[in-house]
Amino acid sequence: MVEYRIDRSSGVPAYVQIVEQTERALRMGTLRVGDKLPTAREVVAATAINPNTVLRAYRDMEQAGLVELRRGLGTFVTRSLARPGAEDDSPLRAELADWTARARAAGLERADILALVTAALDTHDDTKDSRAPGDPERAEEDA
């Protein structure tokens, strides 16, 4: 069974940490379809976090189709997360390896590279999020 570890100082909300750790376990295969997640009481008794946080994480994962809540029985994994594209031999991974080599050759430190990737992700996600109607100012900024 998966054991959650909550980092209180990370600034990442606990429910996000639970979702991320579950997803990681699904990607690594330590959690498989049919496995039962710990109950909210078990998680909070071990981590001293708010039970609503655990329920929210489980609800989010249920909506994402990763787990299923069976009444009176518990929460069970319904889908694997071994994603095409994330394996060792995928084209995306190879491109990233090439790019990383170029960034290194250009003299960038590890932190610089991570910052670039994070910034690119942020820009990408922001562009997607901020295209809401009635938000002309943001659209101008993006232009």
Added chain:
Amino acid sequence: MTGPDAPAALRATGLGFRYRRRAAWPLRDCGFTVPTGRVVALVGRNGAGKTTLLHLAGGLLRPSAGELRVLDAEPGSPEARTRVALLTQDKALYPRFTVADTLLMGEKLNPRWDGATAERTVREGGIPLHARVGELSPGQRTRVALALALGKRPELLLLDEPMADLDPVARGGIMAALMADAAERGTTIVLSSHVLPDLEQTCDWVLLLRDGRIELSEDVDALRGDHVVLTGHADRADELAARHTVVDRRDGGRQTTALVRRHGPLSGDWHVERPSLEDILVGHLRTGSDPGGRTEEAA
């Protein structure tokens, strides 16, 4: 939002308290609603009125003005007394009783006594039932007091600084016991504390008192979503303050760092960071102490 008919664990309207006429008001003009099923952080600086508010909710004090309802009942009424438990700072226990005697007393005094829960709470702390209360460590005594409170099967559990004087391991243990009870039975928990990191991932509602008034009564996620820490040029700060609420601000040369409650999207060249709950609470607690802030009424 919580409407007037939604179930509320705590509902205050125009609530005020003072010990006698013409004395200062430790609490005044408090209006707020806390929904049921929440884990509530009651925060405020020393003397802000936290203990007064908890004692009012527990029925140990009566309001001097306005009204406070707990689970839609009057604090201290027979109905409220069976559904509300208050753990005060002094944790009144008989030092010469054994732990088992203490739990037996709980059973005799409470019609709805849940012996299994009380015993489990004690056992999970590794406390022998035959030990005398007076010989226990502060952490163990807190746990016994908590066992008494949980044995009542309260729907609303009020705790005044339950974690003061406890080491980090004991604090984590007490917090885990509280969270487990909330998980199992949906208990509404209100705890006052100065140890803000303990509240970080445990509380989902904040009641912030300043100078006897309620400054915040809000969902933690909403607070997190609205607040940002901005760093940028000091000469842009006024522009920022015109559109958003600057809760707390510190200038260093040309640079300013501000905790901001934003209203709508941010514009301008600011470095944006997400504050922790602790950052948000400290920012709000510090605001009142600024010179030029709220002026204290002469008592």
